[in-house]
Amino acid sequence: MDDATSSSSRAPRPKTEELDAALHAMGFEIERVSPAEVTGRLLVTPTCCQPFKVLHGGVSALIAEGLASMGAHMASGYSRVAGVQLSINHFRSAALGDTVLVRAAPLHVGRSTQKKEGSIFQRKEQDGCFSLAVACMRVRWYLFVHARRCQQGNKVGQEL
Numbered sequence: 499m500d501d502a503t504s505s506s507s508r509a510p511r512p513k514t515e516e517l518d519a520a521l522h523a524m525g526f527e528i529e530r531v532s533p534a535e536v537t538g539r540l541l542v543t544p545t546c547c548q549p550f551k552v553l554h555g556g557v558s559a560l561i562a563e564g565l566a567s568m569g570a571h572m573a574s575g576y577s578r579v580a581g582v583q584l585s586i587n588h589f590r591s592a593a594l595g596d597t598v599l600v601r602a603a604p605l606h607v608g609r610s611t612q613k614k615e616g617s618i619f620q621r622k623e624q625d626g627c628f629s630l631a632v633a634c635m636r637v638r639w640y641l642f643v644h645a646r647r648c649q650q651g652n653k654v655g656q657e658l
Contacts, residue, residue: 514538518564524557526564526600533573535603536565542596552591553598558618558633559586565602566614566637573607578642582611586635592620598632605636612639 515522517531521538524546528538538561540546546557563581570579592598602616618632 517568520560521564524560526561528565528568531568531572533569533604533607535601536569537599537601538565539597539599542592542594542598544594547594551594553593553596553632555586555588558588558635559584561600561618562586562602562616562635562637565600565616566635566639569602569604569614570612570637570639570641573604573612574639574641579612579639580642581637582640583638584635585637586633588633589631590620592618592632597621602635602637610641612641613637614639 513531514526514528517528518526521528524540525543526538526540528536530537540553540557540561542553544551546554548554563584567579567581571577597620599619599621600616601619602614604612605615606613614637616635616637618635620630620632
């Protein structure tokens with residue numbers, strides 16, 4: 499591995515640590531953060547496996563929630579957001595030692611709610627491309643900036 503590749507692969511770690519401590523603790527590396535897309539990758543290690551040495555479904559949920567949260571926060575103009583629904587379907591397992599790529603993007607960005615869709619892909623050993631779908635997820639967010647306008651005196655958004 500040359501120095502340019504080595505340094506670029508290390509660069510996302512501080513960003514992950516700053517943006518989401520739980521994802522950082524799992525070893526997740528955020529690569530891109532924007533209102534249109536949040537991406538990252540995870541090497542499946544014993545820390546994030548279930549007893550059968552495959553990626554734990556709870557880790558998939560943690561990743562989905564974390565990435566969708568970052569995207570929703572940015573897309574809302576940095577307003578407070580709270581997840582109200584999380585749905586994940588797993589299609590195949592990612593084994594210990596596999597690297598998975600995760601992408602979350604908006605399906606709907608409204609005044610009071612947002613819906614993000616994400617996918618987890620596994621790298622195929624033959625060509626090194628991320629093409630095998632491991633899971634698909636959807637997360638719906640409630641935007642508190644709109645709640646404060648609609649429910650004057652309600653401090654729910656301010657207390658989060």
